[in-house]
Amino acid sequence: MFEINLFNTAQFLDQGIAIIGTYLLTSLSAKMRMYGFIAFLLVNIPGIYLLVVTELWWILAVTPLWLYLNYIGFINNYREQKALT
Numbered sequence: 001m002f003e004i005n006l007f008n009t010a011q012f013l014d015q016g017i018a019i020i021g022t023y024l025l026t027s028l029s030a031k032m033r034m035y036g037f038i039a040f041l042l043v044n045i046p047g048i049y050l051l052v053v054t055e056l057w058w059i060l061a062v063t064p065l066w067l068y069l070n071y072i073g074f075i076n077n078y079r080e081q082k083a084l085t
Helices: 006-025 030-042 044-053 063-084
Strands: none
Touching: 006 030, 006 044, 030 044, 030 063, 044 063
């Protein structure tokens, strides 16, 4: 039976925010894509908790690279959105 605990809540938050972020990143609007990058930055909160609990430390090794790429995308979209206004 399904039970509500911290692990299951983190899984729902992780997947829910990831779906929203993916949807926003597919937008043609630079402003909406920026919100998608913000969502993917937020998905790290429950995601890192899940990686620590499940002891998938090797995935944490590439998290800084993923965060850097996400940051670069956010900055590029910010510049594009500023250029349009």
